[in-house]
Amino acid sequence: MTTRPARPARLGDVASEAGVHVSTVSRVLNGSDDVSVRPETRTRILETARRLGYRPNAMGRGLKLATTGSLGLLVPSLRNPVNSPIVRGAFDRAWARGFVLVLAEDPGDDHAAEDAYGRLVHEGRIDGLLIQSARLGNPLLDDFAAGIVPCVFLDRRHPGSGRNVFMRDGDAGCLAAEHFLALGHERLALLGGPPELDTVSRRKAGFLERAGDTVAVEEAGLTERGGFEAMTRLVGGPKQPTAVFVANISQAVGALAALREAGLRVPEDISVLCHDDDPICEFLDPPLTAIEMPLVELGVAGVDALIGQIEGEPARDVVLETPPAIVERRSTAQAR
Amino acid sequence: MTTRPARPARLGDVASEAGVHVSTVSRVLNGSDDVSVRPETRTRILETARRLGYRPNAMGRGLKLATTGSLGLLVPSLRNPVNSPIVRGAFDRAWARGFVLVLAEDPGDDHAAEDAYGRLVHEGRIDGLLIQSARLGNPLLDDFAAGIVPCVFLDRRHPGSGRNVFMRDGDAGCLAAEHFLALGHERLALLGGPPELDTVSRRKAGFLERAGDTVAVEEAGLTERGGFEAMTRLVGGPKQPTAVFVANISQAVGALAALREAGLRVPEDISVLCHDDDPICEFLDPPLTAIEMPLVELGVAGVDALIGQIEGEPARDVVLETPPAIVERRSTAQAR
């Protein structure tokens, strides 16, 4: 490893070392191969740049090009576990395509969202925004949807924006219902998430479509406590279900606790199916049957769509082709 | 809400609207109160800037000031659950102090780390780096430790760097041992994490110091499977422990599964104490007694230390004062 100089090399350093003008260096460094420079000059410049470890300064370049090489990632709340596979997919793809990811949090209140907008978009820190937030009805989102800045709504649709990247959540709901029906269950229940979440409501719609409207529904926050309380209500009801579809893994852990407390056995007394597969599912009691969604792929697709917009392609909705899949473990069984 | 113009206002826009020179605008906008301008001019400028929703362009400002207003956050791997309270603390504090957080992943191999260095530091995208990564022995880290760029090692010490911000992990180990000892346990075990992690090894040292060297030790990755396998080894050993201190919540879930499979009851047959409290602990079977660490505070302190360096203060180690605390639930009990 060469010793690193105190100050990173500038274009001017490369130019003087190579005995040419900065503009020439700039041209060979990021011009296409067809820029006319004498081959030996080109070689000399390339070699010098490499030797000095030259990298263009992002500020200088950005100022000139009105481009940052950064993408903003607006997540709902760092308080809730960020859906890490999505972030990972997005991060990896962005990095691979030469972009860096800037974190922002949508803290709920409009004032703060306004602030995030200002800091990122308005100060010119990013080229585009990945919005995983999107409480429906936030006026700020309408601005984004209108296309002020390249943006995509990730895992949430903003109706009419034409910038939505999402999964087949409706199909996940159908799949869950079909799984239960195939096992002979007749009293199904849905332990759903907050209905204002787009994914949650599409999943619900899919589930109800297949399962019919006799399904018992309880909705709660996507937390252990939410799952615990909703499940307690569900089994305390008049028509106790024999199979329940739970909105996420946190809820499922809480739901399992509620069932334990109610003295109900899984899957003997009640089958539990969890949305989103996770390593933890395998180690719960009993190991949870789950629906696996293409989360990493979603992050990747979101970034690709965003960069597409940045490069001038027209915005469009994209729904991932990869279908939801059941990962069978031991928490669901034949009705008896 | 005012209609947002297509192009954000520039300094020049404010200047011409207010009928003054850009330099004057700049001076009143970020000069201290004592810059000499006629009060009415100042008011007019302030008013115009507000009306146009002016925010300084980060590139222009950054280029001039050699400052970005961004902090890099180098996390071990997005594959493992990022320690979200730490990130949250860091994010909130950075945001509050006017900095934005840029995500980077230390993907393990040196080549890629070099790449992260180049993209963030070398291209001048950040003012400083929060390193939560730090596989000991990565040569890149020595560069950082040498102070090429402001940086702090967060929740990991880089020996001799004088830039470490960390918690009282040794005390957490002691506390765990004391908890078990106070309950009358004599056959203690440690289900530890990878020993190359600084936190893990300090915790281990603290635990062994109090518990004596008869402690059974198994080390494993910080995953459910790691916990499962290590716990299986532990209870299969010659001298079965009656109390075990587990390195993190993922391991604990796996460990509980292993105990179930071995037919051991918690806490009747064996007490389990989990490092790092988490909402999930309350809903496991049995609810897990845990050690709560000041994770959010750690993120906050890391950012404060980093900004301190950026502002020219000498770097120094800081260890959080907040002590580890036991959150008692039902997985630990009197020895019998």
Place this chain on the structure above:
DNA sequence: CTGAAAGCGCTTACAG
């Protein structure tokens, strides 16, 4: 009290 100039590091027409 305010303006004009220089310059941060780059890229891109435009000359030559």
Place this chain on the structure above:
DNA sequence: CTGAAAGCGCTTACAG
């Protein structure tokens, strides 16, 4: 084939 200039948006001595 290569150089010189202008300009992206800002800030900061320096004049006046």
